[in-house]
Amino acid sequence: MLPNSFPDRNVCVLGLGYVGMTLAVAMADAGFQVHGVEIRGDILDKLAHGLPHFHEPGLAERLRHVLGRGRFSFGRTPECEHRHSVYIITVGTPLDRMGRVRTDMIEAATRQVAECLNDGDMVILRSTVKLGTTRGVVKPILDASGKRFDIAFCPERTLEGQALVELEQLPQIIGAESMDVAARASQIFGFLTPTTVKVSTPETAELIKLVDNTYRDVTFAFSNEIARLCNSLEISAAEVVRAGKLGYPRTNLPLPGPVGGPCLEKDPHILIEGAREHGVELEITAAGRHVNEAQPHEVAGFLHSLANSMQGFPREPTISLMGLAFKGRPETDDLRGTMAKPVFDELRARFPAARWRGFDAVVAPEQIRAFGLEPAASMDGAVRGANLAVILNNHPVFTSMPLPDLASRMDRPGFIYDFWNNFNSREVDLPEGTAYIALGGHGAVRFAHAG
CATH class of the missing domain: 3.40.50.720 (NAD(P)-binding Rossmann-like Domain)
Incomplete structure (x- = not known):
């Protein structure tokens, strides 16, 4: 004291x-x-x-x-x-x-x-x-x-x-x-x-702060770039990451996923701006930010193409966005810089007639409504009758969610898209007419059409 x-x-x-x-x-x-x-x-x-x-x-x-x-x-x-x-x-x-x-x-x-x-x-x-x-x-x-x-x-x-x-x-x-x-x-x-x-010097301390967050942004960007490659192949990015670093201390690649929040979406730009004023172009930093910022557009385009390829996917689908805070571990209700916003914007442009729901384990219903979504009180309520459910952050509730039970409550055809690879898409056993797709595994989609 x-x-x-x-x-x-x-x-x-x-x-x-x-x-x-x-x-x-x-x-x-x-x-x-x-x-x-x-x-x-x-x-x-x-x-x-x-x-x-x-x-x-x-x-x-x-x-x-x-x-x-x-x-x-x-x-x-x-x-x-x-x-x-x-x-x-x-x-x-x-x-x-x-x-x-x-x-x-x-x-x-x-x-x-x-x-x-x-x-x-x-x-x-x-x-x-x-x-x-x-x-x-x-x-x-x-x-x-x-x-x-x-x-x-x-x-x-x-x-x-x-x-x-x-x-x-x-x-x-x-x-x-x-x-x-x-x-x-x-x-x-x-x-x-x-x-x-x-x-x-104060400048040394200023740079340390910017380097801390930019290092993480660039590291996540490399993982997301690998996910891009895996999306074009019948390969799981999650398997590449998890198997590749098991017992191997020199590679510690994180799982791919959305990169946002009040720091990571901003600090690399601040570092780039300051470096440019000193005549230095931070090319790797800029490229990493570009990869992370392009992800919502790329994923929304994939989901739209997939929906158009499905017989019976409605013109006015119900779409549920789950995990709106910018991160889930440790949990927060902070919506600043959340990647849920650009994902929502990109999906809304491609599904203009959709009905929208939102669920988050921490964010208050009034904040979800202000986000532009109809709040769901639970995951069950979020996916019931939905055609598409998108998991946007890494909150523990998604790791332990009863995936087959939730999928059974969806409309047909219906699919769950997971930015965080909570499940092995090759092993999940879902009801007919539903599918589970994870980031970095687009090429391995297995969709069972209803009979």
């Missing part, structure tokens, strides 16, 4: 999204006096009732605890009279319509900090940013205040669904202009995690 004598115990976190909220609650739970700044009224309304605005294991309970202990407050402004000595900026950095990273929210938050800044305060940028943002965007705004301050870039690297655990376990990267500043930031984060890693 934080000692009363610690000088940097008063912290202001600007931006209470997934990154800011989990950090603010974790710091308050560690003993810091935390004030959160958020401009979105719906989030503040939920906080006023002691509730977070998203699903994260353990967050609601810890939020109620720190609110009850008086260690966490919140509002629309930093409330300068609180005399915070540490400001942590965690606001979003979405891409604009041209695919370039926006910094307007970072600039606005930094201006708020500048209005409250006192000599000797510490400013930590935690948002995912383009190379050079700490020194080239944030610092000049703070310099204009005329105050003396310390500045560092300390990236967030937690996994949604286990953020509170990872805040206390993962090493925290510290990027600062001097060792004194790095030591100060390291001491602050040292009350959360036992390991901090000090690097020589």
Whole structure:
């Protein structure tokens, strides 16, 4: 627990999204006096009732605890009279319509900090940013205040669904202009995690964050490229991946699948943009992103062709999309960057007269309805009478679902398409008139027409 004598115990976190909220609650739970700044009224309304605005294991309970202990407050402004000595900026950095990273929210938050800044305060940028943002965007705004301050870039690297655990376990990267500043930031984060890693510049820390997510994006892209090849052959990509790495330590290819979410769909573009400004074209990074972004179009085209090849497939089919959050393990209700959206858009363009349903193990019915789908209360309700059911994320409920029973409830002809290879398509025994097809196994489709 934080000692009363610690000088940097008063912290202001600007931006209470997934990154800011989990950090603010974790710091308050560690003993810091935390004030959160958020401009979105719906989030503040939920906080006023002691509730977070998203699903994260353990967050609601810890939020109620720190609110009850008086260690966490919140509002629309930093409330300068609180005399915070540490400001942590965690606001979003979405891409604009041209695919370039926006910094307007970072600039606005930094201006708020500048209005409250006192000599000797510490400013930590935690948002995912383009190379050079700490020194080239944030610092000049703070310099204009005329105050003396310390500045560092300390990236967030937690996994949604286990953020509170990872805040206390993962090493925290510290990027600062001097060792004194790095030591100060390291001491602050040292009350959360036992390991901090000090690097020589803010740019180094900025690049580490972008490399972390881009590495995963490129790795998934290679797997999806192999799935493309397997789709054209009577070969299962899942079998290639699973058998190929069994007992063989030098290949660790993941299963193919949709690649999205608030980080992986965005961070490679931010890295490419920053590298280009330094005269470097990241060709592998760009190619990997292209493969992953093309997948919804390719799969929707396959499903449309398959439906057209089936005798009796209706002109107004019922189509169910299952697993709408951007990932299922660890589970989350986050729809930001979900690949369910481009898949839905591509399917809707090819099946304009379809009736649409949606099911997710975590996402609330009102969010499913806002997505453009009629919510189903269960998988059974989602597939009953459907002609096509598409499994879009890797939530455990799909691994254990009773596939033959669910297929028996479908209309005929009916088929289940699985982006995540939960079952071996060669071994499933389904009722007549139904089929199971997995990504990377298009060439091995076995469809038994009803008699």
